[in-house]
Amino acid sequence: MVMQNQDKIQFLIGKGVRILNPGSVDIGEDVNPDRISGDRVTIYPGCRIYGNDTLIMEGTTLGFEGPATIVNCQLGLGVELRGGSFRRSVFLDRSSVGSGGQIRECCIMEEESSCAHTVGLKQTILFPFVALGSLINFCDCLMSGGTGRKNHSEVGSSYIHFNFSPNQDKATPSLIGDVPRGVMLNQPPIFLGGQGGLVGPSRIGFGTLIAAGTVFRRDSLEGGKLLLGGVIRRKELPLYPGLYRNVKQKTTHNINYIANLIALRNWYSHLRPIFISGDGLQGELLKFGIEILDRAVEERVHRLIGFAEKLPNSAEIYRKTMKGDDASDVIIRKEQLFESRHKVGDLLLAAREREYGVESRDNFLAGVNRSRRGGRYIEDIQNLPPDISENGTVWLQGIVDEVIEEVMAILPSFR
Numbered sequence: 001m002v003m004q005n006q007d008k009i010q011f012l013i014g015k016g017v018r019i020l021n022p023g024s025v026d027i028g029e030d031v032n033p034d035r036i037s038g039d040r041v042t043i044y045p046g047c048r049i050y051g052n053d054t055l056i057m058e059g060t061t062l063g064f065e066g067p068a069t070i071v072n073c074q075l076g077l078g079v080e081l082r083g084g085s086f087r088r089s090v091f092l093d094r095s096s097v098g099s100g101g102q103i104r105e106c107c108i109m110e111e112e113s114s115c116a117h118t119v120g121l122k123q124t125i126l127f128p129f130v131a132l133g134s135l136i137n138f139c140d141c142l143m144s145g146g147t148g149r150k151n152h153s154e155v156g157s158s159y160i161h162f163n164f165s166p167n168q169d170k171a172t173p174s175l176i177g178d179v180p181r182g183v184m185l186n187q188p189p190i191f192l193g194g195q196g197g198l199v200g201p202s203r204i205g206f207g208t209l210i211a212a213g214t215v216f217r218r219d220s221l222e223g224g225k226l227l228l229g230g231v232i233r234r235k236e237l238p239l240y241p242g243l244y245r246n247v248k249q250k251t252t253h254n255i256n257y258i259a260n261l262i263a264l265r266n267w268y269s270h271l272r273p274i275f276i277s278g279d280g281l282q283g284e285l286l287k288f289g290i291e292i293l294d295r296a297v298e299e300r301v302h303r304l305i306g307f308a309e310k311l312p313n314s315a316e317i318y319r320k321t322m323k324g325d326d327a328s329d330v331i332i333r334k335e336q337l338f339e340s341r342h343k344v345g346d347l348l349l350a351a352r353e354r355e356y357g358v359e360s361r362d363n364f365l366a367g368v369n370r371s372r373r374g375g376r377y378i379e380d381i382q383n384l385p386p387d388i389s390e391n392g393t394v395w396l397q398g399i400v401d402e403v404i405e406e407v408m409a410i411l412p413s414f415r
Contacts, residue, residue, distance in 0.1 A: 008033050012041075021045035037281070044068075053088075053288065057281050065099035065117075073103075074288040076111075089121075090289045093376075098134070106295050111378055112149060116157070123173075123299055125264070127182050128378055133157035133194060140173045142260065144182025145206050146189035147382070153177065156194025156212060163200050167242060167314075171254050171307035172200035173300060179260040180396035181206065183267055184389045185382050188223070196229070201253035240321055244314045247333050248414055252404075254304045255348075258297055259403035262351050263396040265293040270361060271392075274368060275377040297352055301345045308341035333413045340410050347410065351403050360395040367391060 003011065008027045009019060015038030019025055025043055027033075028050035036049075039058035043049075046067030049056075054070060059078035062068045066083025073086050076093040084101030091097075095109040098117035103109075106123045113126040116134040126132070127144035129152035136155055140163040145153035153176070163172045176198075181187050190204060193212030198204070202216065205223025210216050214229025244250070268290050276282045311334040318331055337344075367388035372380050384392075408415050 003033070004029075012036060012038065012043075016041070018042040025049075035281070035284075051088075055281060055284055055288070057285065074285050076282075076285055088292075090285065090292050092285070092289070095126075104139075106292055106299060108289060108292050123296060125296070127153075127177070128185060129153070131155070133159070137161065139163050140170065140200060142173070142175055142177075142179070142257070142264075143190070144177030144179070145187050147185055147187075151189055153189040153191070155192045156196065158195045159192055160197040161200055162197055162215075167244065167310060169303065169307045169310060171250060171303045173254065173257040173303075174198055174200040174202040174204070175253075175257050175260060176202075176204045177206055178400075179263045179267070180393045180400060183264070183271075183381070183396065184384070184393060185378065186389060201250060201257065203253060203256070238321070240317050242310065242313045243317045243321070244311065244334070245330075247311065247314075247330065247337065250307070251304075251333075251337055251411070251414055254300060254307075255344075255404055255407050256400070258300045258304075258348050259351075259400040261293055261297050261300065262348075262403055263399040265290060265297075265352055266356065266361070266399055267396065268293060270365060271368065272377070274365070274372070275380070294352055297348065301348050305341045305345050308337045311335070311338045329413065333411075336411055336413050344407055344410055347406055348403070351406070356399040356402055357395050360391070360398060364388065364391040364395050 005027055009022045009025060011033050013019055017038050024045040026048045030052040031049055031054050032052060035054060036056040037058040041056060041058060042061045044063035047063040048069045051072030053072040055074040057075060057077050060075050061080045064082045068081050068083050069085045071087045074090045076091060078094040079091045080096040082097060083099035086103045088105040089103050089107035092110045094112045097103060097115045100118035101115055102120045104122035107121045108125045110126060111128040113128060113130045115132040118134055119132050119136045122139040124138055125142045129146045129149055130143050131152050132138060132155045134157045136159045138155060138161045141161050143153055161174060163170055165172060176190055188207035190206060191209045193210055193214060195213045196210060197215040199217045203219045203221055205221045207224040208220050210227045211229060216227060220227055268286060272286055276286060315331045315334040371384055371388060373383060
């Protein structure tokens with residue numbers, strides 16, 4: 001027999017969930033109340049919880065600043081979602097979102113990451129401690145960096161990641177920091193100043209500070225730089241709708257981003273299980289994190305193929321409008337990516353399940369097990385001896401490099 005809304009609410013209250021105004025809360029028929037912890041969970045008035053994949057662990061608070069709608073999300077220990085809409089995303093321990101949040105599909109907010117009020121995310125991964133201010137649109141990004149709550153990567157208020165190109169594609173993911181070094185929680189923070197923006201796809205190195213008010217349109221891989229935005233010089237140029245000029249950069253950035261996602265999936269599959277204990281809900285949380293990463297790879301492959309399918313038209317425009325010694329090279333790249341798009345996509349999708357760097361991985365995991373102090377994930381990773389952290393970075397960077405090399409073997413003109 002299917003439990004009705006009020007039956008589920010009474011069941012949850014009976015197991016210890018604090019529901020302040022039961023008559024204002026809606027819990028869908030497909031929600032399994034056994035997947036909602038009764039320990040220190042608080043649900044404020046006006047909240048709605050839907051989806052058979054929904055998982056809520058102990059210490060979670062929903063809707064303190066306004067009604068919250070949860071659809072097939074998985075919430076770890078001590079998560080605070082203070083108001084807004086949250087759909088098909090994972091929130092790891094002690095992450096938080098302020099009122100007016102719109103966290104759409106395929107996001108992971110890792111431990112102690114946070115958003116203030118009115119933040120929109122989709123297809124975004126925030127590593128531990130990363131903090132976003134208010135009034136931010138930050139879709140299609142992965143951001144890492146920082147060593148703690150007092151030394152964290154930050155995105156200032158009123159910031160935009162520009163993730164939709166004038167040619168109407170979204171092959172625009174930006175990598176702010178990276179996975180192989182970022183997961184070790186020992187890198188300098190990155191600061192993206194408020195009232196600014198980043199035009200994707202872009203790559204930003206650790207320790208970078210982009211000044212407030214800057215719309216940054218390039219890469220800064222070296223890190224440790226202060227980047228100041230200037231006023232764009234007034235200029236009028238011919239506009240050729242459908243023309244892509246820098247196909248090599250856009251393609252290689254997408255491949256690198258996907259390779260980093262695959263490295264992070266390996267981290268979730270092999271390292272994070274070491275830290276699972278308890279009643280089985282933590283294992284469920286990790287399982288959904290891996291599923292999010294799988295879907296993130298699928299999304300990026302889909303967007304890359306969509307971009308590639310626009311290139312024959314771009315090549316034709318290029319032939320008619322552009323001159324110079326590099327014109328033939330540019331056209332060759334466009335044709336090669338278009339012709340190989342499905343082969344590249346299939347390779348990247350298959351790479352999710354591939355075994356990379358097994359010896360390097362096993363040596364690193366053995367070192368982690370030797371050095372563990374029995375603490376939480378963050379504390380034990382931060383306390384790894386430098387040589388073990390470096391071994392982990394070597395393992396993950398090896399995955400990134402090998403995936404990229406496999407793709408470059410299909411796309412030699414992009415080397």
